[in-house]
Amino acid sequence: MSGSSHAGEKVEPNMTPILDMVFQLITFFMLVISFRASDFDKALVLPVVGSAAPAEEEVNGEFLILNLRAGGKLMVQGKEEPNIEGFLNFEAKKMLQNIKPDSGGEIIVVIRADRALRCDFLMRVIAACRKGGLSRFDFMVLRGGEQQSG
């Protein structure tokens, strides 16, 4: 009977290329994924400014990231903070207590605000931060020519 000579032999597909591809995909997405993404409010449209410096990667300090929506809402890690002054005062004190004085580090307030935000709300947030003892601010913007999608 034809084929009877192959009886009992196992035919296994060559899995190596597809495994390579799957692992490369997994590696790529692991490298691309940002676990700090929840700090950044995707609903914001940042202002476009001509010549701001690229964001520094290595900064000796801790960050307090504040997202300010156009309607005058403070968003922190995806949640709205209704008590702005109370929250910022508490956070500032907590961070200043926890930072090591001999490390040379500082607390940097990172402000990510919508381009349509009114300045009175921004000044309210800055005043609350300064009242808590924070003096270093980084205002996040997009450089001219770069437009934010979605």
Add this chain to the structure above:
Amino acid sequence: MAAMLDMAFQLLAFFILTFRPSPIESQISLRMPDKAATASAGQSSDAPVSESAGLTLTVSVHATPAGEIAGVEVGPQTFGAGQAPTETINALRATLRETLTNAEFEGIALQVSDDLNYERMMQVLDICSHQTLPTGEPMTKISIERLPGG
């Protein structure tokens, strides 16, 4: 094999469709005077730089109810009324350069109207932060405060 290929292509399609690369953000860094603000929120809280440093140039930015620049005062000079925002910003750049070259100012106190939108404020702040002192050093002493009277 077919099942695994199906899964790999479905994964690939999912990641391609949901992938949204974030725009590269830039920053404008500002260190406000260390003195803690004592005024309550809603009032002008940032002490002008002149209190702790040398001569300060005051730049006042007035706004329309829509948040656009209605006019700018640089020391005694006023301009921008009735002009397009882009023209006003260009005029501000030239005026600041000329003023800071001809006088020994050590800092800028930026006063902004409550109605001004954040994007315009950042454009003005960007211009201020790119000025140089007569000595050739970059302008670092910049404070932001509310325009008296809003």
